Amino acid sequence: MPDLGPHAAFIWAAYTVTFVAVAGLVGLIVQDDRRQRQLLADLERQGITRRSAKPAAKPKPVEKKTRARKAKP
Amino acid sequence: MSLIDLANPSRFLALTARALPWLAAATVLAFAIGISQVYLAPDDYQQGATVKIMFIHVPAAWLGIFAWIVMSVAALGTLVWRHPLADVAAKTAAPIGATFTFLALVTGSLWGKPMWGTYWVWDARLTSMLVLFLLYLGLIALWQSIEEPGRAGRAAAILALVGFVNVPIIKFSVDWWNTLHQPASILRTGGPTIDPSLLTPLFVMAVGFTLLFVLLHLIAMRAEILRRRVHALRQVHVERAAAA
Numbered sequence: 001m002p003d004l005g006p007h008a009a010f011i012w013a014a015y016t017v018t019f020v021a022v023a024g025l026v027g028l029i030v031q032d033d034r035r036q037r038q039l040l041a042d043l044e045r046q047g048i049t050r051r052s053a054k055p056a057a058k059p060k061p062v063e064k065k066t067r068a069r070k071a072k073p
Numbered sequence: 074m075s076l077i078d079l080a081n082p083s084r085f086l087a088l089t090a091r092a093l094p095w096l097a098a099a100t101v102l103a104f105a106i107g108i109s110q111v112y113l114a115p116d117d118y119q120q121g122a123t124v125k126i127m128f129i130h131v132p133a134a135w136l137g138i139f140a141w142i143v144m145s146v147a148a149l150g151t152l153v154w155r156h157p158l159a160d161v162a163a164k165t166a167a168p169i170g171a172t173f174t175f176l177a178l179v180t181g182s183l184w185g186k187p188m189w190g191t192y193w194v195w196d197a198r199l200t201s202m203l204v205l206f207l208l209y210l211g212l213i214a215l216w217q218s219i220e221e222p223g224r225a226g227r228a229a230a231i232l233a234l235v236g237f238v239n240v241p242i243i244k245f246s247v248d249w250w251n252t253l254h255q256p257a258s259i260l261r262t263g264g265p266t267i268d269p270s271l272l273t274p275l276f277v278m279a280v281g282f283t284l285l286f287v288l289l290h291l292i293a294m295r296a297e298i299l300r301r302r303v304h305a306l307r308q309v310h311v312e313r314a315a316a317a
Contacts, residue, residue, distance in 0.1 A: 004122040007187040036299035
């Protein structure tokens with residue numbers, strides 16, 4: 001252990017705060033990533049997928065366009 | 074590989090899945106080398122061992138500012154180029170940038186007490202860094218307050234660009250005003266004024282912190298893309314259930 005002199009407490013405090021904050025940030029981000037992957041996998045297991053979101057194309061009934069004939073003068 | 078190739082979220086997910094293990098290994102390696110160099114670094118002739126705080130304070134401050142620059146570029150991506158991943162990048166950079174800015178403030182205070190005799194002074198550098206931290210909190214709150222991601226992204230992009238004004242203020246605050254904080258000693262014309270025995274560990278730690286930022290940002294972006302997919306799929310499920 002190196003001799004950190006009379007201000008060792010400040011040095012240890014700075015490194016401890018940094019370690020805790022970075023570890024917390026890494027933990028939160030990695031946990032969030034895992035959670036989202038899990039949720040997506042659960043939905044896909046239930047058959048809810050992005051492709052299935054598109055309903056099968058049904059043939060649209062052809063609308064008959066009728067033009068109003070101009071009445072002959 | 075151009076930026077437009079990464080515009081497809083599925084392609085982004087595939088590419089980052091391959092890159093993340095390598096990036097994680099490089100981050101661990103950089104920190105292993107950096108921490109061993111910090112351990113072996115000599116004391117400063119004026120600061121003594123307290124100089125070791127600099128090895129975490131300076132990279133944290135750099136990344137606090139760098140994350141805002143990333144968000145500003147992403148803001149242009151949202152507003153100008155309409156890049157599909159731009160607001161994802163901006164949203165996920167904010168908490169990481171806020172954490173590093175918080176660490177810069179705290180480690181700076183812990184260095185200031187033994188060196189300056191006080192934890193805090195309202196000088197331009199410290200105050201502008203505090204403003205940066207508050208801007209991060211405001212941006213995170215803005216994202217949380219608007220439910221629709223598109224609208225939230227545009228509002229946050231405007232705030233990010235407005236807040237960018239603070240970046241040059243932070244950088245040049247030590248030149249423009251008479252501050253207790255020392256002037257630039259690394260990124261300056263004429264080269265760094267720090268001895269190589271202290272500059273090398275600082276550089277390696279800065280590389281480690283930067284790799285950590287990129288790693289966390291990519292993981293957070295992946296999680297955000299998946300969150301939006303989950304949200305979209307749930308909406309589809311509800312709509313289909315209602316139609317049935």
